[in-house]
Amino acid sequence: xxxxxxxxxxxxxxxxxxxxxxxxxxxxxxxxxxxxxxxxxxxxxxxxxxxxxxxxxxxxxxxxxxxxxxxxxxxxxxxxxxxxxxxxxxxxxxxxxxxxxxxxxxxxxxxxxxxxxxxxxxxxxxxxxxxxxxxxxxxxxxxxxxxxxxxxxxxxxxxxxxxxxxxxxxxxxxxxxxxxxxxxxxxxxxxxxxxxxxxxxxxxxxxxxxxxxxxxxxxxxxxxxxxxxxx
Amino acid sequence: xxxxxxxxxxxxxxxxxxxxxxxxxxxxxxxxxxxxxxxxxxxxxxxxxxxxxxxxxxxxxxxxxxxxxxxxxxxxxxxxxxxxxxxxxxxxxxxxxxxxxxxxxxxxxxxxxxxx
Numbered sequence: 001x002x003x004x005x006x007x008x009x010x011x012x013x014x015x016x017x018x019x020x021x022x023x024x025x026x027x028x029x030x031x032x033x034x035x036x037x038x039x040x041x042x043x044x045x046x047x048x049x050x051x052x053x054x055x056x057x058x059x060x061x062x063x064x065x066x067x068x069x070x071x072x073x074x075x076x077x078x079x080x081x082x083x084x085x086x087x088x089x090x091x092x093x094x095x096x097x098x099x100x101x102x103x104x105x106x107x108x109x110x111x112x113x114x115x116x117x118x119x120x121x122x123x124x125x126x127x128x129x130x131x132x133x134x135x136x137x138x139x140x141x142x143x144x145x146x147x148x149x150x151x152x153x154x155x156x157x158x159x160x161x162x163x164x165x166x167x168x169x170x171x172x173x174x175x176x177x178x179x180x181x182x183x184x185x186x187x188x189x190x191x192x193x194x195x196x197x198x199x200x201x202x203x204x205x206x207x208x209x210x211x212x213x214x215x216x217x218x219x220x221x222x223x224x225x226x227x228x229x230x231x
Numbered sequence: 232x233x234x235x236x237x238x239x240x241x242x243x244x245x246x247x248x249x250x251x252x253x254x255x256x257x258x259x260x261x262x263x264x265x266x267x268x269x270x271x272x273x274x275x276x277x278x279x280x281x282x283x284x285x286x287x288x289x290x291x292x293x294x295x296x297x298x299x300x301x302x303x304x305x306x307x308x309x310x311x312x313x314x315x316x317x318x319x320x321x322x323x324x325x326x327x328x329x330x331x332x333x334x335x336x337x338x339x340x341x342x343x344x345x346x347x
Contacts, residue, residue, distance in 0.1 A: 034290070039287045049285075050273040054256020062303050069302040071285060075292040097270075105259040111259075114303040149264045151271060152251045165312040179249065179258050180309050184242035202305065217242035229247045 006032065008039035013099040014086035027042045032204045037078055043096075048103055055107075058164060060172030061202045062118065071109045074204060075167060080106070108180060112195065115177075119198035125207030157230035163224060170203035189214065 008016065016036040023033035049070045056064035077084075084102055088095035164172060177199050182189035188211075191199065200207060252258045255267045260269040277285075292299045 013280065017236050037289070042282055042287060046275055046277055047270065047273060047286055049277065050275040051256060051259060051269055053275075054273075055259050058257040059303075061306070063306055065302045065304075067285065067288070068299075071288040071292055072299045072302055074289045075299055078293060079298065080287070092264060097266040099265050100266045100270075101261055103257045110262055111303070115243060117300055118303050118305055147252060149268055151268060152247070152254050156251055157255055160253055164255075164257065174259055179244055179252055182244065183245070185310075186241060188241050189243050191254050198277060215243055218248065219247055225248065225251065228315055229251075 006035070008035055011039065012034070012086075012092070013040065013043070013095055014084065014088075014223075017077075017081040017084045017086075017117070020078055030050075034162060041074055043102065045070070045074075045102060047100060048107070051104070052107060055111075055176075058172055059111075059177050060116070060167070060169035062173070069107070069110070076106050076110060077103055083176070095226060112181060115193055115198045115202075117202050153228045159225055159228060160221065162223060167217070170205065171213060172212050173203055174199065174205075174210055175217050175221075178210045178218075182214075189218075 011019075016039055020033045020040070023029040027055060049066065052064075052068045052069050052073065056066045056069070072196060075176070086098065086101070087097050134161065139165040164175075166173065177195060178189055180193065181195045182191050196207065199205075205213065249258065252270055253260050254268050256269070256272070258265075260266045271315065280307075
């Protein structure tokens with residue numbers, strides 16, 4: 001068997017994911033894939049842990065194990081490595097952001113599945129887990145415009161944090177759930193039925209009250225942040 | 232560049248509000264633009280020992296046949312069904328029937344009694 005030596009620190013994220021996704025059970029390929037996973041993990045772990053940790057702090061009415069959430073996000077990314085499409089045209093910074101956006105989509109899908117699981121568990125419903133190959137498709141980041149956004153005024157961010165800190169846990173949950181999973185419609189933002197049902201169970205609010213809460217919260221945030229957002 | 236206005240006219244989540252929620256970490260970034268904003272905010276740098284330990288956990292999960300789950304739990308108080316109906320009625324502002332009111336009064340009386 002011929003020894004293969006690759007300097008993984010020089011490899012692109014897409015290259016690492018290719019090695020991970022295409023590896024067979026052959027020992028050399030498995031070893032390469034493991035080294036590729038380690039390098040990928042080193043590059044993105046601090047960012048992913050940081051973002052999921054912040055998200056967890058705001059997910060009011062549930063308790064999130066952030067380290068396990070981060071580990072499962074990487075696990076899912078490695079299992080789905082074949083599905084990542086690199087459209088960065090060799091631009092290093094953009095490639096890294098595309099990978100992180102893709103992992104953000106994976107993490108968001110995991111939260112959705114997990115919230116449904118918690119809801120089912122509460123009612124004693126057991127489901128057989130799907131094989132990963134036939135699991136829900138993971139969206140790719142093809143709609144990106146690849147242009148920078150201006151950062152928000154720091155006073156607005158401080159105000160927003162202060163407001164969120166004053167909300168009750170179920171109000172935080174409603175806000176974050178609508179902002180994360182809601183889809184805009186002609187009559188306002190709507191939640192997919194499974195997400196909405198789970199939110200009703202977690203918060204113990206009725207559907208109409210949840211919607212009313214979301215509207216009031218979003219109006220309040222807009223009103224309080226407007227002076228900073230328009231300067 | 233301003234945030235792309237992809238929202239419907241009646242979407243309560245304006246692009247500016249969504250952007251701010253991404254920046255403070257309340258929403259997980261899922262586009263390259265959002266990642267760029269988020270990267271400007273985060274400063275955490277875990278130790279290499281922590282990163283290595285975390286990687287070992289990922290390998291452990293990958294060794295399992297089925298994808299892992301179980302990182303979200305309901306708080307114990309919420310998971311219990313005791314008193315849920317009362318909490319729901321109170322939050323939804325519904326009228327309480329005589330039996331429920333009597334039960335609340337009994338509970339309040341018990342809670343405010345002297346321990347002696």
